Structure formats: structure tokens, C-alpha cells
Amino acid sequence: MEIWSGITEAFWLLVTLDADLVEITLRSLYVTLTALVIASAIALPLGALLAVRRFRARRITIAVLNALMGLPPVVVGLIVYVLLSRSGPFGVLGLLFTPTAMIIAQVIIIVPLIASIAHQALRELWSDYHDLLISMNTTQAQRVQALLWDGRRALLTASLAGFGRAIGEVGAIMVVGGNIDHHTRVLTTAIALETGKGEFALALGLGFVLIAMAIAVNLAIHVIGRTERGGRW
Amino acid sequence: MSNLFPVTLEGATLRRSGKVLVGPVNLELRAKGVTVVIGPNGAGKTSLLRMMHGIARLGGGSIRWACPPEEARAHQAFVFQQPIMMRRSVLGNLTYPLRLTGTSWSEARDRATQAATEVGLADMLDRPAPYLSGGERQKLALARALITRPELLFLDEPCASLDGRATREIEEILTRAAAAGTRLIMSTHDMGQARRLATEVLFLMNGNIHEHSSAEMFFGGSASPQAQAFLKGDIVE
Amino acid sequence: MKRTIFAALSAALLATGAIADEMKLAVTTSFHNSGLSDILLPRIKEDTGIEVQLLVVGTGQAIKLGEAGDVDAILVHSRKAEDGFLAGGFGTHRREIMYNDFVFIGPSTDAAHVAEAESAANALARIMTAQAPFVSRGDDSGTHKKELSLWAAAEIAPEGAWYKAVGAGMGAALNTAAGLDAYIMADRASWLNFGNKGNLALLYAGDPILFNQYAYLPVNPDKHEHVETELAAKLEAWLVSDTAKALINDYKINGETLFVFNAK
Ligand SMILES: Nc1ncnc2c1ncn2[C@@H]1O[C@H](COP(=O)(O)OP(=O)(O)O)[C@@H](O)[C@H]1O
Numbered sequence A: 001m002e003i004w005s006g007i008t009e010a011f012w013l014l015v016t017l018d019a020d021l022v023e024i025t026l027r028s029l030y031v032t033l034t035a036l037v038i039a040s041a042i043a044l045p046l047g048a049l050l051a052v053r054r055f056r057a058r059r060i061t062i063a064v065l066n067a068l069m070g071l072p073p074v075v076v077g078l079i080v081y082v083l084l085s086r087s088g089p090f091g092v093l094g095l096l097f098t099p100t101a102m103i104i105a106q107v108i109i110i111v112p113l114i115a116s117i118a119h120q121a122l123r124e125l126w127s128d129y130h131d132l133l134i135s136m137n138t139t140q141a142q143r144v145q146a147l148l149w150d151g152r153r154a155l156l157t158a159s160l161a162g163f164g165r166a167i168g169e170v171g172a173i174m175v176v177g178g179n180i181d182h183h184t185r186v187l188t189t190a191i192a193l194e195t196g197k198g199e200f201a202l203a204l205g206l207g208f209v210l211i212a213m214a215i216a217v218n219l220a221i222h223v224i225g226r227t228e229r230g231g232r233w
Numbered sequence B: 001m002s003n004l005f006p007v008t009l010e011g012a013t014l015r016r017s018g019k020v021l022v023g024p025v026n027l028e029l030r031a032k033g034v035t036v037v038i039g040p041n042g043a044g045k046t047s048l049l050r051m052m053h054g055i056a057r058l059g060g061g062s063i064r065w066a067c068p069p070e071e072a073r074a075h076q077a078f079v080f081q082q083p084i085m086m087r088r089s090v091l092g093n094l095t096y097p098l099r100l101t102g103t104s105w106s107e108a109r110d111r112a113t114q115a116a117t118e119v120g121l122a123d124m125l126d127r128p129a130p131y132l133s134g135g136e137r138q139k140l141a142l143a144r145a146l147i148t149r150p151e152l153l154f155l156d157e158p159c160a161s162l163d164g165r166a167t168r169e170i171e172e173i174l175t176r177a178a179a180a181g182t183r184l185i186m187s188t189h190d191m192g193q194a195r196r197l198a199t200e201v202l203f204l205m206n207g208n209i210h211e212h213s214s215a216e217m218f219f220g221g222s223a224s225p226q227a228q229a230f231l232k233g234d235i236v237e
Numbered sequence C: 001m002k003r004t005i006f007a008a009l010s011a012a013l014l015a016t017g018a019i020a021d022e023m024k025l026a027v028t029t030s031f032h033n034s035g036l037s038d039i040l041l042p043r044i045k046e047d048t049g050i051e052v053q054l055l056v057v058g059t060g061q062a063i064k065l066g067e068a069g070d071v072d073a074i075l076v077h078s079r080k081a082e083d084g085f086l087a088g089g090f091g092t093h094r095r096e097i098m099y100n101d102f103v104f105i106g107p108s109t110d111a112a113h114v115a116e117a118e119s120a121a122n123a124l125a126r127i128m129t130a131q132a133p134f135v136s137r138g139d140d141s142g143t144h145k146k147e148l149s150l151w152a153a154a155e156i157a158p159e160g161a162w163y164k165a166v167g168a169g170m171g172a173a174l175n176t177a178a179g180l181d182a183y184i185m186a187d188r189a190s191w192l193n194f195g196n197k198g199n200l201a202l203l204y205a206g207d208p209i210l211f212n213q214y215a216y217l218p219v220n221p222d223k224h225e226h227v228e229t230e231l232a233a234k235l236e237a238w239l240v241s242d243t244a245k246a247l248i249n250d251y252k253i254n255g256e257t258l259f260v261f262n263a264k
């Protein structure tokens, strides 16, 4: 019955375009998409570099990435919190309890995930391309470029995994964002708040909105990816 | 134009996990002609070509081109036994080597279109390369290798898994390229193809050059007993 | 296209901040759960132009935020922690604003007969004697500290399988109590606003020891020069004003008064 009232709640929130809901949904999207763009810009080339290059710290880097993937977001949140706190090393920036702090935390959380998946996918592509690109006398940067471009479909999947993890994350952004109404409240922290108040129907409603939004973003990105070149490979 | 040749191999050796795959090879190749590398399976044909091209690291000895090694490398291309298709269109595959060296997009596209026409792929420019047939793939790989106008082209059994018609088309392209002055070094297990294309022959056994002679001599009956046996189709060891 | 959406989004989000005077106030979960902040904040914005950004945390974390200078003032209800905060020089002063009270909640069947208790200490003794399940916040919050002080006052060491420290906020702890049919101590506001009461009922209240004094402590600018001292002072002036008094005293849930204004 709780589920049913959650669905009803979600339905009403959506059809009435509840102003608070629209606001926190947009903020969720803003924070996560920004984090996703930044994280992808870091993680995708990193994944490609790990595939292409046999540098000395490579194994260690991969091990660290894998370990970081299992790190509880709350711990990441706590570290970012301590760094950004007024009495921390970056306190002067005044970033704690702002959407920027939430973006920073999410970037740290999803970079290892995206880089790992990208590395897995590109390793295969690189073993295909290895002989050809070596034969063509390519530079390291050109190899990375070729992998990123030709592996873009697999990389899209990696980024989407990052999106899924970031959009549903609550522990870290609660800590560094503070869940301030009209300022840093997003869907997940609102859900945690309503659950805490025992408002299960509303919390579930927000949860369904979150799910719907995640699906919508995934579909949108896939449609964009597909229209390009008929999406054949 | 040729400033790569002569190339001299002195004791050139390729090792993998302690085992000698090829060598030590002592060899000098001159600027003209089509060198065909033949020999039983596992003799080291592929390994020799890769070693000379520089995509397998030399384990001993030396390979000296008539110019600095980087320059030599820039004027070579390699066509692999299994054509490597980049996951992009035929056009994208053809423009890639040109774009690497800074050719403008419009020029690269014009030259790619021209190259595709020469190998009969003109109406497939927008098709994803991984979806081509085996023959089309090898023609694309060949066109992609030739598009930078290399002085030297290595080919590793380029027709190994192709039917007669595709083989003939590939050979036509190769004959044209050779006539235009491209130096070819090609391995094959097809003795007919070797006869049709070769001006000189390298006969390889157990990782060593057993015989290096002109095509007329080799196919004209002056080959060593082992080579004769190999040509007849006997099993040589 | 992506870029325009982004630009629009960031513009919309930036627009919600920036304009007004902003200050950050750490408050306890119990205060926020009461719903009183939803009444006060819009009025504060209207009267003073200040946009108060609430950080809803436990007392322990509120104190920490103040000490680190991450907020401009705190509104909490744990005298001992407040005194420590002032002794450390982290706050300029302590201003009492209002109080509410704690209540004992439990299953309506009330196997431990808490409803018949004569005092808070007696209520706890009955729960212990019956070995009835009791959920404790266990999160070092003001409410948790209060609960521990009550056990101490009743000369009982709360230990055993029946005593469940959940390490969670008031709402989560109430959810747990509802699930376990357990007893729990809660602030009245959180209880009245709680949406998942299930089989739970208010069983005991009224002992003066259960009164819960809220105090406002601005963060000391000598420790953190960036704090919004002026805004904090303006907010304090508003909190002790007659407007605030009327709003606080008139705030009701289900017809019940929650807070008593007692600022001097
Ligand atoms: N990467 C490698 N590691 C170990 N042995 C190899 C490797 N590549 C080739 N070989 C071995 O080297 C020998 C020569 O191989 P190859 O050059 O491919 O012969 P061919 O092309 O004449 O058939 C074979 O015995 C093969 O098994």
C-alpha cells in the first residue's frame, strides 16, 4: 500500500509540476550533469592512457582506481568536507555547502568508475588497433585520440554508469552540500529527509521521480548517440 | 626518390621469451622490385616482416636503412594478414593516416575518394569499415597503406583468406603500385602468386633465410633441393 | 543544444542565490522536524531581507560546524555542549529563545505501563524492569544526550538486548521504534510531525526535567573573520522580537502548542 501511495504521490507531484519538485530536480540534473562532464573529461582520457601506455605507475594506478570504486561515498564526502571546511586547506574558497562542493564530491566518486569501465572497454579496442597504430607511427596522444573517438559508444556506456552512480548518490552530497532548502537540496537528499520524517509516500514519490528522470536521461543520451551515423557499431 | 635503400640487416634477430623466432639474418635489399618471402608455416615470414618494419623490437644485430630510422619508418606501411579495420567509415579509415601527418580535411577527403576509386570502393565511402567483406577489407587496408605514398610497403599474406577474384584484384593493385615505384616486400604461401609478382625471392626455413635469389633463378630450376621440394608441395622440415 | 540547457540551468540556479543577504545557521533535526522553520524563515526574509540557509544536523555536528566557522550561528538545545562551545571561545554569547519538551512514546499496548509513571525517571525504570525494547538515538545529538542524562538521573545503566542504540536521526529512530514496537524518547515536535506513527502512541509527558531549552549562539568573528556577524546579530534581534514571540507561541500541530517563547 505504501508503494501505491508513493506512485500516487509521484503522479500528483508530476502532473501539478510542483514548484519545489521542479527546482530540486533541475538542481539534481545540474549538479550531476556538470560532475559527469568534468569527470568524463578526466576519466575517459585516463582510461585510454591506461590502455595505451605501459608506464611504471600503471599497475598502481589501476589498483588505486579499483579500490576507489569501492570507497563508500560518505567517506569521499567526509574528505571533501574536511578539505573545504573554513578551517580546512581550501576554506578560503567558501565552497562548503554549495552546489560546487557537491559537484566536486561527485566528480571524485565517479572518476574511478568511469575510468575503470573505459579502461576495460578500450583495452580490447587497443589490442585490435595496436599493430596498426604502431605501424602508422602514431604519437601517444594520437593513439589516445583514436581510441576515444572509435570507442565512443563503449565510452558512452561508461559515462552513463557514472551518471547512474552520481544521480542516485546521497551520502557524500548530504555531507558536503548540507541539504539546504532552495540551495543544495537535490532529489536524493530530499528523499533521505522525507524518509527521516516518516513521510514514506512522499519519499517514495520522489524516488519514482528520480527513477523516471534517470531513465529519461539514459534514453535521451542513447537517442543522441544513435542518430549519429545510423548507430551501426 | 628512394632514399631508404639499400637496407642492410646484420645478424638481425627477433626473440620472444628467450626463444629465437627469426635470425640471425644477414641480408641486403636494393631499391627495385618485388621481394616475395616464402617458406613453410611457422618459418618466420611474419616475424621477419614485423622485425624489418620495426613493430617487433629487434633482439640483436642491426637493421640499417640508407636514411635515419625515423625517416625510414615514416616512408613505410604495413598490410597485415588480418586486415585491421578502424571502427569508422571507409572514408574515415582512408583519411586517418593523412590526418595524422597534418593533411587538411578537404585534401584528405579528396585523396581518400581517389584512393577508394582506385581499389573499387568508391561507392562504399560511408559504410562502416568493420562491415565490409573480407576482400573489401583487404582492399581498404591496401588503399589505406598506399594513401601516404610510402616508398616501401610490407604485405603479410594479403590474400590468405580470399577467393580467386579478390586475389586477382589485390594483385592488380599491387602490380600498379610496383609499377609506380613502390618497393614491395610480401610474404605469401601461394606459389602462383609468388611467380606472378616476384622479382626476387627469400626462402625462409626455421627462422633463417635459406635462399635469396632472383625470381627467374628460383623458379627456373636453380633453387636448392629443399626449395625445390617446397615448390613441388612436399613437406619440408 | 546541451550547452544552452546548461546555461539555462546554471542561470536558474544562480538566480536563486546571490541576490539576498545570505547566512548559514546550523539547527538541530528536532527543530527542523517541528516545521516551525517553515513558518519563521519566510517571515525573516520578509522582515530583514536575510535568506537563512539551514543546515539540519545533530547537536554534535552543529557545534562542530560552528567551531570550524562553516556556519554563522547555531541554534541548539544542549546546555553542556553550548557551555563548552562558549568556553572554547567559538561563540560570542548564548541567547535563550524558546523551549519545548520531550515525550515518551511507545506501543499503545504499553506493556511496561509507562502511561502510569509518576516521573520521567519512573517511566524509564518501568521500561527497564519490563525489559521492553527501547530505541535510543545513539548519535550524540542533543536529544541523545538528554536521554542519557535522564537514565543517569534515574540511576539506571541502560544495557542489554532491550536497549537499542540506532545511531540515527529522530525520524529514522522513530521509524525503527515503529517497526520494533519499541519505546523511545522524542521531542514533541518531531513526534507530532512524524508521518509513520503505526502502533505508537504518546504515553508520558510533563515532568519539568523534560523541558528542552533552545539557545542561539553566533559564531565568534575573532576565530573566523569571514562570518556574517552583522547578519547574525540582525537575526538574533528578530528572533527575540515580538513578531517571533507571536509566531512561536501560536505555532500548533493538531491543535497542540509546541514551543514556548522565553527570550529575555
Ligand atoms: N609472440 C610470439 N611469441 C612466441 N612465439 C611466437 C610469437 N609470434 C610467433 N611466434 C612463433 O614464431 C615462429 C614464426 O612465426 P611466424 O613468423 O608467424 O611464421 P610464419 O608467418 O612464417 O607462419 C612460429 O613458431 C610461431 O609460433
Ligand SMILES: [Mg+2]
Binding pocket: B045, B046, B047, B081, B156, B157
Ligand atoms: Mg605468418
